[in-house]
Amino acid sequence: MTRIVINKINSDGVRKDSPPNEPLEKKSSGKKEDYAFKLRKIITDDLSDVNSSEIEIESxxxxxxxxxxxxxxxxxxxxGNLPKTLYSPYEAIVLKWDxxxxxxxxxxxxxxxxRSDLKELLSVVETGSGDPKLETYFRKRTSIKEQNxxxxxxxxxxxxxxGLIYGKVFQGQDQVLIVEDNTSPxxxxxxxxxxxxxxxxxxxxxxxxLPLRLDFEPYDNEKPINSxxxxxxxxxxxxxxxxxRLxxxxxxxxxxxxxxxxxxxxEYAGQTVFLKKGFSGVQGNEESDSDLISQDVYGFSSKPYPGGHVTKSVQVTGRVMVDFQSYFRYGLGVASVGDLVPNEGHTECQCPTCLHNPALRTIFRSNFDGANCDGKQWVPEQYLICPPRVLGYILREKQWAQLQVDLLIDVAPKDHNDTWSSGLKLASKSTKQMILDLVTGHGQRGLEVNDIVERKGKGLVILLYGPPGVGKTSTxxxxxxxxxxxxxxxxxxxxxxxxxxxxxxxxRIFALATTWQAILLMSVILFSARVRY
Incomplete structure (x- = not known):
């Protein structure tokens, strides 16, 4: 018959009392599986709430x-092999209690x-573990769960x-995330x-x-879970x-x-989070390459936020580019979600035992890694845990930013005839039409211009000049x-x-304009002066 022994031990390792129903000698002379498990209570001299315990499994x-x-x-x-020791507060047992x-x-x-031994073990953890905090939790567990x-x-x-959790990480938008672990009970x-x-x-x-670290501020007494x-x-x-909906x-x-x-x-209209103006290494920046290298979770060179936070949230109306790769290359380089940046301390065990544990890989969603964009059908949960933001560039404000997914809409297919026909006035209609034809036809297959020099003749440069106010930018x-x-x-x-x-x-600027197939507008002011000799 399997028996249970309880030893109480001081924090310095000295035995406080012997088992109430078993001579101490039995512990040392018995066979390996004389006991299903042993509970040891670690008691401090002042009997404070830092008391703890450990359970040694032998069966x-x-x-x-x-x-x-x-x-x-x-x-x-x-x-591993038996005997195996578990330590309070027995997170695995409590979290998988049901x-x-x-x-x-x-x-x-x-x-x-x-099954009888396991039932007895659960009873010991619930009612007499020797961990005061754990015992307090179990005394209240039923009532607080019923009241949420x-x-x-x-x-x-x-x-x-x-587990799946709900929160609002980015601009009050609903989001679902997957729990990896807590930092400490x-x-x-x-x-x-x-x-x-x-x-x-x-x-x-x-x-x-993408691993993130969520923060909870301390509070007193009980609190509704959904608050x-x-x-x-x-x-x-x-x-x-x-x-x-998600x-x-x-x-x-x-x-x-x-x-x-x-x-x-x-097209975009609504609140966005500004992250960085301009481009990494541009604007005459004197930063060395080493200053810009800080590998983020994706391996892109990145520079962390000043102070660890995003700058500000502002209202934006206009056209934007959704481009993660250019954002990582030319922008801030950190895959943030609101104020949260990737948790750099994240590691997932890659040992053979863990890699061949289907249940463990399922709870961590390891099979989600590397999903590509070839049209392969995702499972619904992959869509469910996508963030409410994308990363991109706001054209008018020249800002790299986080953009709300729900506020992005396709550019209207209308021809904007009013703007083109009556809004733009040029002296020659043929010149006006030629400019449009050059732009719309540029890069289309069958319309390429080849030069005797390899890779030349592929560009299109239009020079607009004149004093301020003649319509260069408007054109x-x-x-x-x-x-x-x-x-x-x-x-x-x-x-x-x-x-x-x-x-x-x-x-860098030309490479980005090529990636976006954009019209690159470069404003240059030329000065002339007479020099006397």
């Missing part, structure tokens, strides 16, 4: 039953003795690895509780899990309707991210509207004034 049948129920829990806790309870009631889950309340200290019990009142989570993001070439900044999706007032938004997100070159321009703007092409405006300040940087800056 192989009990251990196999627990491993079957907790196979998806990470960090190699349920691997799974373990079901295992004790399932005749197919294991032999009768193992939670204390600050017990926040970690809400978020098992792999039993948070102190003067420390914020933090949760490591995933969203599903585009890196310019593929979709990947937390982030909480399990099941506590949302209408989770099914929310899922339907899956639809995720489909749009995927379409925006994978738009082909020449189709990345959209470029009107042609862009009519041709439905981005107007990429650049000034001397964007090119720089330092000779050694001008060539490199121009190369």
């Amino acid at each position: 192989s049948a009990l251990w196999e039953l627990m491993k079957t129920s907790l196979v998806s829990y990470p960090y190699h806790i349920f691997h 799974n373990l309870v079901r295992a004790t009631e399932d005749p197919n889950a294991g032999d009768e003795q193992a 309340l939670i204390t600050y200290e017990a926040l970690w019990t809400l978020f098992p690895p792999g 039993w948070p102190y009142r003067d420390n914020h509780f933090q949760l490591l989570c995933w969203t599903y993001d585009w890196d310019g070439s593929q979709f990947k899990r 937390l900044p982030y909480y399990p999706l099941e506590y949302h007032e209408d989770p099914e309707a929310l899922k339907t 899956i639809e938004r995720g489909m749009k997100y995927r379409k925006l991210c994978t738009a082909r070159p020449g189709s990345q321009m959209f 470029a703007e009107t042609v862009a509207i009519k041709a439905r092409k981005p107007l990429f405006a650049i000034s001397v300040a964007d090119v720089g004034t330092t000779a050694k940087h001008v060539e490199a800056n121009l190369a």
Whole structure:
């Protein structure tokens, strides 16, 4: 018959008392599996709430039953040989409590003795673990769950690895994320509780899990679960309707991210988050290449936000470019979501045991990595966990920014005849039509111009000159509207004034204009002066 022994030990390792129903000698002389498990209570001298405990599993049948129920829990806790020691607050057991309870009631889950031992283990954890905080949690567990309340200290019990949580990370937009882990159970009142989570993001070439760190401020007493900044999706007032709406938004997100070159321009009207003006290494910037290198989660060279936060949120109306790859290359380079930047400390075990654990890979959604844009059907959850923002460039404001997915619409297919026909006045109608024909025909197959020198003759440069007010800029703007092409405006300040940087800056600007198939408007002021000799 399997028996249970409880030892109480001081924090310095000295035995405080012997088992109440078993001589101490029995512990040392018994066989390996004389006990199903042993509970040791670690008691401090002042009997404070820092007391803890540990459970040593010795029964192989009990251990196999627990491993079957907790196979998806990470960090190699349920691997290796017996005896195996678990430490309070027994996160795996508490977070998977319902799974373990079901295992004790399932005749197919294991032999009768193992189920009985597991039931006894759960009873010990629930009522006599020796961890005061854990015992307080279990005393209140039933009542607070029925009322959907939670204390600050017990926040970690809400978020098992792999769970779906709801929150508003970016400009009040609904978002669903996947839990990876918490930073520490039993948070102190003067420390914020933090949760490591995933969203599903585009890196310019593929979709990947993007790790983020969520923050909870301390609070007193119990609090309604759905009043937390982030909480399990099941506590949302209408989770099914929310899922339907976010899956639809995720489909749009995927379409925006994978738009082909020449189709990345959209109309936008609403709030956006400005991240950076101009381009990395442009505007006569004296920064060295080493200053710009800071690898983000995607491996792109990046520069972190000053102070770790985005700058500001502003109202924008106009045309924007959705282009993650150019954003990482020329903009800020950090795949942020609102004020949250990727959690650089994220690591996922790549050992053979973890890689061949289907249950573990399922809760971490490892199979989502590397999903490409070849039209392969996603599962609904991939759309569900897409963020509510895309990364791109605001043409008029010259700002790299985060843009709300729901506010992006396709450019209207109308010809803008009023703007072109009556808005733009040129002395010669033939000149006006020639400019439009050159722009709309440029780059189309069958209309390329070849030169005797390789790779020459592919460009189109139109020089507009004259005093201020004659319509140079208006001409470029009107042609862009009519041709439905981005107007990429650049000034001397964007090119720089330092000779050694001008060539490199121009190369970056021309490369970006080529990527966007944009009309590049460069404003240059020429000065002339008479010099006397």
